[in-house]
Amino acid sequence: MVGGMLRCRLLGHRFHFSHEGCTLLWSCLRDCGASDHKRYPTAEEAERYARAFDRRDIDSLGRHAPLFGLYPLRLWRAWRDRRSTRPLAG
Incomplete structure (x- = not known):
């Protein structure tokens, strides 16, 4: 966990986005413990945001x-x- 925290301080978080029903979930892939969620009116909206935010450019x-x-x-x-x-x- 300490290694993930150091990398996130130096490089920034690397979030992974997913959804469960109407809830958009995100957590850092570097195991620093950063995570949160946001509720949307519909499951389709949560899925659309999860797909859009999880893209790697x-x-x-x-x-x-x-x-x-x-x-x-x-x-x-x-x-x-x-x-x-x-x-x-x-």
């Missing part, structure tokens, strides 16, 4: 980067994608 990082701020990341990703689809010489 790491795979799409740099794919739709802003024109200036993350432009180098966009260039690197385009170069990497182009390189991985090119046939090997030999």
Whole structure:
């Protein structure tokens, strides 16, 4: 538990979202003990929020980067994608 608390202090929590009926639940995957819940009017609404909040956007990082701020990341990703689809010489 202490290791999880230290990681969360340094890197921030890594929450996992789920639902049980009308209740949205979340807890930290790093076992620091952080968790909570929120009740919604319908189970469908709780499920929709759980699905939306539990998405990981790491795979799409740099794919739709802003024109200036993350432009180098966009260039690197385009170069990497182009390189991985090119046939090997030999």
